[in-house]
Amino acid sequence: MKYRLQAIIFVFVAFMLGCNEYMIVGVLPDIAHEYLDSLGKLGLLVTVFALVYAIFTPIITSMANRWRRHHVLLVLMVIFFIGNTWTAMAPNFISMLLSRILTASVAGAIISMVLVMASYVAPREKRASLVSWVFAGFSIASVIGIPIGTVISTTLTWHDSFWMISGITIIVFVALIWLVPRDTPQFKSTLSKQFVLFKDSRIILGVSFIVAICAADYTIYTYIRPLITNEMGFDNTWLNWLLFGMGIFFIIGNKFGGYLADRGGIHRLSGIYAAMTVLFLIFGPVLPFKWGAIIIVTVLCIAFSCYGSSTQLMFLDIAEKQYPQSLDLASSLNSIFANIGISLGSFTASQAVTFTAMKNLGYVGAVYGLLATILIIVLSKKYTGMRNY
Numbered sequence: 001m002k003y004r005l006q007a008i009i010f011v012f013v014a015f016m017l018g019c020n021e022y023m024i025v026g027v028l029p030d031i032a033h034e035y036l037d038s039l040g041k042l043g044l045l046v047t048v049f050a051l052v053y054a055i056f057t058p059i060i061t062s063m064a065n066r067w068r069r070h071h072v073l074l075v076l077m078v079i080f081f082i083g084n085t086w087t088a089m090a091p092n093f094i095s096m097l098l099s100r101i102l103t104a105s106v107a108g109a110i111i112s113m114v115l116v117m118a119s120y121v122a123p124r125e126k127r128a129s130l131v132s133w134v135f136a137g138f139s140i141a142s143v144i145g146i147p148i149g150t151v152i153s154t155t156l157t158w159h160d161s162f163w164m165i166s167g168i169t170i171i172v173f174v175a176l177i178w179l180v181p182r183d184t185p186q187f188k189s190t191l192s193k194q195f196v197l198f199k200d201s202r203i204i205l206g207v208s209f210i211v212a213i214c215a216a217d218y219t220i221y222t223y224i225r226p227l228i229t230n231e232m233g234f235d236n237t238w239l240n241w242l243l244f245g246m247g248i249f250f251i252i253g254n255k256f257g258g259y260l261a262d263r264g265g266i267h268r269l270s271g272i273y274a275a276m277t278v279l280f281l282i283f284g285p286v287l288p289f290k291w292g293a294i295i296i297v298t299v300l301c302i303a304f305s306c307y308g309s310s311t312q313l314m315f316l317d318i319a320e321k322q323y324p325q326s327l328d329l330a331s332s333l334n335s336i337f338a339n340i341g342i343s344l345g346s347f348t349a350s351q352a353v354t355f356t357a358m359k360n361l362g363y364v365g366a367v368y369g370l371l372a373t374i375l376i377i378v379l380s381k382k383y384t385g386m387r388n389y
Contacts, residue, residue, distance in 0.1 A: 005179055006117075006118075006179050006180075007118070007133065009172065009176060010137075011133050011134055011140070012137065013110065013111065013114050013137065013172055013176070014111060014134050014136075014137025014140075014141075015141045015168075016141075017111055018140070018141025019141045019149065019165050020084055020087075020165050021053075021107065022141055023149040023150075023161055024046060028045075029226070030157070031045075031096070035092060035093050035096075044097075044347075045097065045100055046218070046222055046342065047343050047346045047347045047350065048343075049101075049339075050339040050340065050341075051339070051340070051343040052104040052105055053104040053107055053108045053335070053339035054108070054339040054343065056106070056108065056109070057108025057336045058195075058332060060105070060106065060108075060109040061108070061109050061329055062195070062329055069113055069116070070117075070176075070180045072109075072113065073110065073114070073176065074176060074177065076106040077110065077169065077172070077173050077176065080103060080106050081169045082102065083100075083103030083104075083105075083106070084099075084162055084165050085162075085166045086098075086099035086102065086103075087103065087162045088159050088160075088162035088163045088166060090159075108336060108339065109332065111134075112332030115312065115331045115332075115334075116327065116331040117180065118134055133254075133258070136250075136251050136255060140247065141247070147240045147241075147243045147244045147247070148161075149161035149164065150225075150239070195326075195329070196325075197319060200318060200323075201382060202314070202318060202379060203315065205375055205378055206266075206311055206314060208375050209307070209372055209376050210311060210334060210337040210338055211340050211341040211344065212368045212371040212372035212375060213307055213341060213372045214338045214340075214341025214342050214344075214345060215341040216304075216341075216345065216365045216366075217304045217342070217365075218342045218344075218346045219345045219348055219349045219361050219364045219365040220283070220349070220361050220362065221345075222349045222350065223349060223353065223358060223361065224246075224297075225239065228242055231287050231293075231358055232287060232294070234290060242294060246301050249302050250305045251305075252302055253301055253302035253304065253305030253306040254305045254306065254308065256302060257305060257308055258309045260306060260310055261310045265309075265310035265313060265314060266311070266314055266380055267380045268310075269306075269307060269310060269380070270377045272303050272306060273373040273376055276300060276303040276304075276372075276373075277366050277369030279296050279300055280300075280366035280369050281362065281363065281366045283361075283362030284359045284360055284361075284362045308334055311333075311334055312331075312334050314383060315331070315334070316331065318330065345365075345368065
């Protein structure tokens with residue numbers, strides 16, 4: 001019974017973090033209107049958040065093993081609450097930027113610790129399923145959190161969207177005090193000993209693959225609201241339903257990813273990302289046919305979200321067998337390099353819409369998609385684990 005409750009709260013943590021990170025995409029136009037700034041400039045909020053997330057996560061995760069993991073998690077949750085509440089009250093762009101930097105500095109370490117705890121509390125045969133559900137928490141944020149946040153923003157203010165997250169954070173914090181496991185094994189080691197993990201070519205290929213996938217994702221996701229309304233021609237009522245539908249397909253992709261992780265993992269992904277690259281290439285020409293474009297977006301949502309369980313279990317598998325002192329760092333690689341990819345993709349997108357039409361973003365995504373496909377093919381040949389995981 002306790003394992004089930006722990007699993008639920010772990011998913012809820014991911015949901016909370018997902019709302020905080022992704023909701024900004026849905027409310028960017030409203031923030032731009034209040035601050036009298038351009039969407040291109042406000043898109044940097046996504047870029048900076050992801051960059052800070054990527055920089056601070058390995059540092060905090062690696063240093064945190066000097067203290068008991070559950071104590072560190074609760075402290076990081078308090079910092080997250082302060083950062084998000086600051087965002088809710090931010091009166092201008094600089095204040096908003098600083099609040100997002102504070103929140104991003106701890107968000108990655110929070111989910112990394114939750115993933116390590118999940119891998120210990122779950123029976124081995126259920127690890128892939130629980131990991132996929134934790135990742136699905138981010139997609140549930142897309143299904144429920146982002147549309148609700150967008151509705152709150154359009155009917156009240158975008159500030160209220162972030163106040164909602166602060167309320168969720170209090171609930172999650174209380175549940176964690178009760179349910180967080182207090183006896184997960186820890187290997188105390190220096191920062192340099194943990195980073196030996198990056199001498200492994202499989203790790204380098206894996207994280208490069210994640211960067212490419214997430215960069216491809218955010219070439220269009222950063223501007224998904226204007227793409228749906230301005231380029232495809234849907235109104236705001238349809239926008240909320242379509243964002244809801246995208247979240248559903250993100251969840252489907254996460255659960256499909258868990259299925260793949262149990263049946264070959266890394267070795268089953270190359271075809272998916274080759275197909276994703278093709279969809280990016282045809283995205284621009286199909287945009288005027290709005291329902292065709294939405295079908296492409298829904299399939300892309302599945303492709304974007306189905307790698308997580310396979311790469312997470314591969315990183316943990318390699319660390320457990322060869323670099324046990326790096327287990328905490330290994331658990332954070334997905335979130336670290338996903339955010340590097342998000343930062344790269346959102347920056348590329350913000351530059352692209354400055355110099356070319358928004359309908360051409362699909363071609364930018366196709367470049368990253370091709371790179372991801374090549375990387376996963378090479379990685380599949382180098383990594384021999386998980387075929388019968």
